[in-house]
Amino acid sequence: MTVAPHFDFKNGILHAENVPLPTLAEKFGTPLYVYSRQALRDAWEAYRVAAQGRDVLVCFGMKANSNLAVLNEFKNLGSGFDIVSGGELARVLAVGGDPGKVVFSGVGKQAWEMQAALKAGVKCFNVESEAELEQLNLVAERMGVIAPVSLRVNPDVDAQTHPYISTGLKENKFGIAIEEAPRIYQQAAQFKNLNIVGVDCHIGSQITEVAPYLDALDKLMLLIETLAGLGIQLKHLDLGGGIGIRYTDETLLTPTTLLDHVFKRLEARKLDYLQIVLEPGRSLVGNAGILLTKVEYLKHAEAKNFAIVDAAMNDLIRPTLYDAWHSVEQVCPAGHAEVRDYDIVGPICESGDWLARERQFALTQGELLAIMSAGAYAFTMSSQYNTRPRAAEIMVDADRYQVVRPRESLESLFASETTMP
Numbered sequence: 001m002t003v004a005p006h007f008d009f010k011n012g013i014l015h016a017e018n019v020p021l022p023t024l025a026e027k028f029g030t031p032l033y034v035y036s037r038q039a040l041r042d043a044w045e046a047y048r049v050a051a052q053g054r055d056v057l058v059c060f061g062m063k064a065n066s067n068l069a070v071l072n073e074f075k076n077l078g079s080g081f082d083i084v085s086g087g088e089l090a091r092v093l094a095v096g097g098d099p100g101k102v103v104f105s106g107v108g109k110q111a112w113e114m115q116a117a118l119k120a121g122v123k124c125f126n127v128e129s130e131a132e133l134e135q136l137n138l139v140a141e142r143m144g145v146i147a148p149v150s151l152r153v154n155p156d157v158d159a160q161t162h163p164y165i166s167t168g169l170k171e172n173k174f175g176i177a178i179e180e181a182p183r184i185y186q187q188a189a190q191f192k193n194l195n196i197v198g199v200d201c202h203i204g205s206q207i208t209e210v211a212p213y214l215d216a217l218d219k220l221m222l223l224i225e226t227l228a229g230l231g232i233q234l235k236h237l238d239l240g241g242g243i244g245i246r247y248t249d250e251t252l253l254t255p256t257t258l259l260d261h262v263f264k265r266l267e268a269r270k271l272d273y274l275q276i277v278l279e280p281g282r283s284l285v286g287n288a289g290i291l292l293t294k295v296e297y298l299k300h301a302e303a304k305n306f307a308i309v310d311a312a313m314n315d316l317i318r319p320t321l322y323d324a325w326h327s328v329e330q331v332c333p334a335g336h337a338e339v340r341d342y343d344i345v346g347p348i349c350e351s352g353d354w355l356a357r358e359r360q361f362a363l364t365q366g367e368l369l370a371i372m373s374a375g376a377y378a379f380t381m382s383s384q385y386n387t388r389p390r391a392a393e394i395m396v397d398a399d400r401y402q403v404v405r406p407r408e409s410l411e412s413l414f415a416s417e418t419t420m421p
């Protein structure tokens, strides 16, 4: 068993659904991102079941994986989208996503992005500062439209996750301090081209406990009641994303547990008329993807053993950026070689170019490894550092597969560059 249900061993070979990974490596080369369509569907189903027919809108936090094939799958399942840029909006529109189910997050929305989102008709802007409110009102006024607004408040709760991916603490750059929120809502109500529709928070990522969400919810419910007292009625409450996935042996918070707790508290306060919006990213895609890579060289140095693979930090930056653990599987474990502790590293000229450290393997040169849980914040955070073309992406569906993004060609990497005479 691997950490990802649709990536499993059959006859000693790791498969994506029914497709042996060596077949894909041979056909498309490595490094290669491979996604399981069924894993996307199962992850979505967990949210659908959790909603139990209650008014819940799931907006896929698409920064986790914005490949059009992935977006299209979620669109067809009824998902909305949480976007953070004009670029992400363009992707949603490219797959025919419903702008009425799009929430626009982010601390630094530019005027052109606001304009594009207003033109498309997004569900709401999650506004993160007073300055942004003013700018949004101005853009809407110029266009002669009304902008739907929700304030992203910072509830100052500890999501008990990695400091780099915790976003709901006072010292984070995100959101409006919750004590300031009533004043700023009142200010927003004065703007002629804004329409207040909701409240939003997002406290962090890879959260495995329900408590931080409930701490945030309690603070938000109090705010909603305060606002009602001031004559400001909200229609929705957005609790952001953040549900964690299994990278190793984490005990998981399920969407059902989260929503059951949330609705219980809302009912107790008679606030269950509110629509609940969620913005899950990682939990919808994280374990629906792997990064397939080939061992180029084995290097047995005095202090350490290295497996130098053809994937690198430009393909998957999470290990070096967050010290994140990704489980690694041998695609065809043969077991003849000597078992050693290996650092799995890429070819990039940085000491930080590692994908896993101190893992016990019996490795052979030329064999394939699968870096697991690489469906979220993996390809989307990739770069071309060291003039390395970004990897291809493949979607598998039972025994079918399709290239959903080809490997970049070398020429394309510098095709638009010019020399100066």
Ligand SMILES: Cc1ncc(COP(=O)(O)O)c(C=O)c1O
Binding pocket: 061, 064, 082, 105, 106, 202, 204, 205, 206, 240, 241, 242, 243, 279, 280, 281, 282, 283
């Ligand atoms: C505003 C916002 N919403 C949703 C998400 C998705 O988070 P996750 O992938 O942890 O579900 C993020 C990223 O952390 C975010 O910043």
Ligand SMILES: N[C@@H](CCCC[NH3+])C(=O)O
Binding pocket: 165, 205, 206, 318, 322, 376, 377
């Ligand atoms: N990129 C981070 C998550 C941050 C999400 C952005 N708000 C990760 O890989 O874990």
